[in-house]
Amino acid sequence: MSRLTLLEIYEHPIAQKYVHRSGLAHAISTAYYAYQFALEYNVNPDLAVKAAFLHDMGHYTWYVNGEWDYDLYKENDIHPIKGAERAHKLLIRLGEDRVRAKEIALAVLFHTDSFLPESPITRTPLQEVVALADEADEEPDGKHHYRYISPERARKKIADLDRKIERTLNHFYDESAGAP
Numbered sequence: 001m002s003r004l005t006l007l008e009i010y011e012h013p014i015a016q017k018y019v020h021r022s023g024l025a026h027a028i029s030t031a032y033y034a035y036q037f038a039l040e041y042n043v044n045p046d047l048a049v050k051a052a053f054l055h056d057m058g059h060y061t062w063y064v065n066g067e068w069d070y071d072l073y074k075e076n077d078i079h080p081i082k083g084a085e086r087a088h089k090l091l092i093r094l095g096e097d098r099v100r101a102k103e104i105a106l107a108v109l110f111h112t113d114s115f116l117p118e119s120p121i122t123r124t125p126l127q128e129v130v131a132l133a134d135e136a137d138e139e140p141d142g143k144h145h146y147r148y149i150s151p152e153r154a155r156k157k158i159a160d161l162d163r164k165i166e167r168t169l170n171h172f173y174d175e176s177a178g179a180p
C-alpha cells in the first residue's frame, strides 16, 4: 500500500483553509519537531508528523474589535475536538488507512488538555510526541500562530520531511525483514 504523503495532505483545499488559519509555519515546525521526538521515543514518524501538521486545524478565531479575546477563547474553545474531527475527515477522504486515521485523530485530540475542565490526560507515546512537539514550537502570547512562511518554502520543507519519513520507514521495514 502506498503511503499518503504530507504533501498530498497539505495540497488538499481543507488543509489549505484550516492549516493556514492557525499558522502554516507553526504547523510545519511542529511537524519537524514531531519527527525528531518520534525517533527519540520510538514512535511511528509518519503518524506523529501527520498529527503534528494537522494538530491546530480545529481553531476558530476569537476576535473582539480586532483584538484576540483570550478569556472568550479559554471559555469556549474546543479546537482539539474540532481539529480531530477535521483531520479524520480529511485523512479518510484522501484514502488514509482507517486505523491510522483514528490514531492520528486521537493524537490531535489530546495534543493539549486546555479544553478540559480538569483531570490531566494519560497520553500514549504517539500522543505525547505530538504534545511535546507543539510545546517545543510555542512562543509567548500565541506568536507562533502568526509566523510567516512563503508557499515555495513551505512546499519544499514538507517534501523534504516526506523524504525523511520515507527513508526512516524503509529502514524500519528492512530491519524487520532481516535485510542488511
Ligand SMILES: [Fe+2]
Pocket (backbone or CB within 6 Å): 026, 055, 056, 134
Ligand atoms: Fe499548536
